Amino acid sequence: MNIGIIGLGLIGGSMAKALKQNTPHTIYGYDLQETVIKKAILVGAIDEPLTEEILPDCDLLIIALYPQATIDYVHAHCDQIKKGAIVMDCSGVKAVVCASLEPLAKEKGFLFMGGHPMAGVAHGGFTHSKKALFNNASMILTPATGTQIEVVQKIKLLCMQIGFTNTQIASPEEHDRVIAFTSQLAHVVSSAYIKSPSALEHKGFSAGSYKDMTRVATLNEDMWTELFLDNSEFLEEEIDGIINRLTEYSNALKSKDAPSLRELLKEGRERKALIDGEKF
Amino acid sequence: MNIGIIGLGLIGGSMAKALKQNTPHTIYGYDLQETVIKKAILVGAIDEPLTEEILPDCDLLIIALYPQATIDYVHAHCDQIKKGAIVMDCSGVKAVVCASLEPLAKEKGFLFMGGHPMAGVAHGGFTHSKKALFNNASMILTPATGTQIEVVQKIKLLCMQIGFTNTQIASPEEHDRVIAFTSQLAHVVSSAYIKSPSALEHKGFSAGSYKDMTRVATLNEDMWTELFLDNSEFLEEEIDGIINRLTEYSNALKSKDAPSLRELLKEGRERKALIDGEKF
Numbered sequence: 001m002n003i004g005i006i007g008l009g010l011i012g013g014s015m016a017k018a019l020k021q022n023t024p025h026t027i028y029g030y031d032l033q034e035t036v037i038k039k040a041i042l043v044g045a046i047d048e049p050l051t052e053e054i055l056p057d058c059d060l061l062i063i064a065l066y067p068q069a070t071i072d073y074v075h076a077h078c079d080q081i082k083k084g085a086i087v088m089d090c091s092g093v094k095a096v097v098c099a100s101l102e103p104l105a106k107e108k109g110f111l112f113m114g115g116h117p118m119a120g121v122a123h124g125g126f127t128h129s130k131k132a133l134f135n136n137a138s139m140i141l142t143p144a145t146g147t148q149i150e151v152v153q154k155i156k157l158l159c160m161q162i163g164f165t166n167t168q169i170a171s172p173e174e175h176d177r178v179i180a181f182t183s184q185l186a187h188v189v190s191s192a193y194i195k196s197p198s199a200l201e202h203k204g205f206s207a208g209s210y211k212d213m214t215r216v217a218t219l220n221e222d223m224w225t226e227l228f229l230d231n232s233e234f235l236e237e238e239i240d241g242i243i244n245r246l247t248e249y250s251n252a253l254k255s256k257d258a259p260s261l262r263e264l265l266k267e268g269r270e271r272k273a274l275i276d277g278e279k280f
Numbered sequence: 281m282n283i284g285i286i287g288l289g290l291i292g293g294s295m296a297k298a299l300k301q302n303t304p305h306t307i308y309g310y311d312l313q314e315t316v317i318k319k320a321i322l323v324g325a326i327d328e329p330l331t332e333e334i335l336p337d338c339d340l341l342i343i344a345l346y347p348q349a350t351i352d353y354v355h356a357h358c359d360q361i362k363k364g365a366i367v368m369d370c371s372g373v374k375a376v377v378c379a380s381l382e383p384l385a386k387e388k389g390f391l392f393m394g395g396h397p398m399a400g401v402a403h404g405g406f407t408h409s410k411k412a413l414f415n416n417a418s419m420i421l422t423p424a425t426g427t428q429i430e431v432v433q434k435i436k437l438l439c440m441q442i443g444f445t446n447t448q449i450a451s452p453e454e455h456d457r458v459i460a461f462t463s464q465l466a467h468v469v470s471s472a473y474i475k476s477p478s479a480l481e482h483k484g485f486s487a488g489s490y491k492d493m494t495r496v497a498t499l500n501e502d503m504w505t506e507l508f509l510d511n512s513e514f515l516e517e518e519i520d521g522i523i524n525r526l527t528e529y530s531n532a533l534k535s536k537d538a539p540s541l542r543e544l545l546k547e548g549r550e551r552k553a554l555i556d557g558e559k560f
Contacts, residue, residue, distance in 0.1 A: 181482060225545060261508060
């Protein structure tokens with residue numbers, strides 16, 4: 001089939017490379033930067049540029065843009081999209097995107113599938129994209145109510161072909177609630193963690209825990225600001241939750257309350273064991 | 281020389297195995313659990329049990345116990361320790377230990393060296409100890425004022441022989457201040473992070489960031505309660521600091537203030553780049 005990829009950054013570029021490598025499909029690519037399209041052709045990541053003429057021939061469109069840009073692109077091109085084609089986005093929030101594009105797809109006769117590939121590296125752009133980015137990663141799909149199982153299966157198979165080993169089906173709201181915890185809160189905490197005045201003196205004083213805690217502080221603030229604001233309700237709840245829990249540890253310390261402190265730490269250890277499936 | 285190791289848990293057991301493997305010294309070991317001593321002999325981690333008779337023949341004693349137990353052990357055995365011998369501890373806080381043992385050492389004619397091997401794994405005990413535990417790790421030493429450089433060099437050489445690639449010299453207070461940030465705060469944040477109600481539903485929804493954030497929630501609550509209370513002033517400051525910073529992110533979100541949120545994230549990214557030595 002003909003697959004069009006819009007946005008050849010880290011995710012779109014990696015999708016293109018992985019699809020070219022692992023499937024027989026014809027890959028068309030579009031990016032705002034003309035040089036990126038040329039580079040993508042040069043390295044064999046896409047077959048040809050995705051032009052306005054080719055767009056109506058695509059059976060699958062993968063949109064790898066920020067949320068608002070995703071919404072804008074599909075609205076702007078909805079009349080050119082083939083009837084029955086599948087349009088999948090890749091953005092990190094789902095409710096706001098699906099709420100806008102599901103009704104549009106229904107109205108215009110194509111299928112919209114919310115998607116979120118759970119993969120990334122510190123630095124974005126086509127330069128950092130790679131065909132192995134999705135190896136062993138999870139893909140979250142948020143199909144609209146009434147989506148035929150065959151459509152989900154088709155996307156799922158494609159995901160497996162390009163390296164994903166796990167596909168999760170969720171509602172857009174479920175996705176956004178859990179992602180606020182697993183990914184967004186991690187980025188906020190890392191960013192807040194690294195700003196301790198002590199951070200400037202830590203060289204040689206740290207084992208793995210400092211490194212783990214601050215890894216995702218290296219982020220793209222434009223993208224994450226948009227993702228956070230699109231999911232502010234769930235994320236606020238997560239940030240306020242961890243603030244409240246941290247306050248418990250601080251209070252136990254301030255009152256030199258060893259049994260309470262021990263209990264707080266024990267609860268955390270047991271929760272971790274429960275979640276990761278270990279005995280405790 | 282004769283090296284006595286007191287406490288054959290994760291750290292002491294690994295010290296024994298690494299010293300036996302990489303140095304020609306004779307290693308004596310003591311543990312409260314008789315079976316651990318037997319196991320250590322059986323696997324060749326120590327040459328012989330460290331008995332009360334052998335203790336006065338040791339040139340170096342490595343104490344690998346919790347802070348209070350370290351203090352208690354050295355006070356209880358101070359009259360048996362050879363004049364001029366070096367006693368090094370391995371506990372995760374230094375001010376409280378050094379304040380007690382430096383004057384004692386001076387009075388009794390042996391040398392005390394505060395030490396903190398920056399290495400660990402999730403599970404403790406001799407069973408999890410290994411000779412490679414310290415490979416590529418940092419060793420922090422907090423020599424008392426007036427310690428001869430030859431003594432520091434001797435310990436440093438030994439550390440290099442058993443795998444450490446970096447030795448830091450600090451005052452006990454410097455150590456405790458920085459460790460509150462690099463290690464203790466990481467354990468508190470991990471423990472608080474994992475307790476989000478959303479944590480129970482995250483399977484398949486997480487990339488590396490969740491895993492990194494919660495890794496050290498698997499901790500020994502008895503040991504960490506003691507370490508935290510021994511360093512409560514610095515740790516309280518770190519916890520309250522991150523609470524204040526997290527509140528800034530939460531406030532920016534609640535007021536839908538994109539520029540402030542973006543700025544907070546940008547600051548974090550730049551701080552991380554500055555500290556890790558990257559350009560930004």
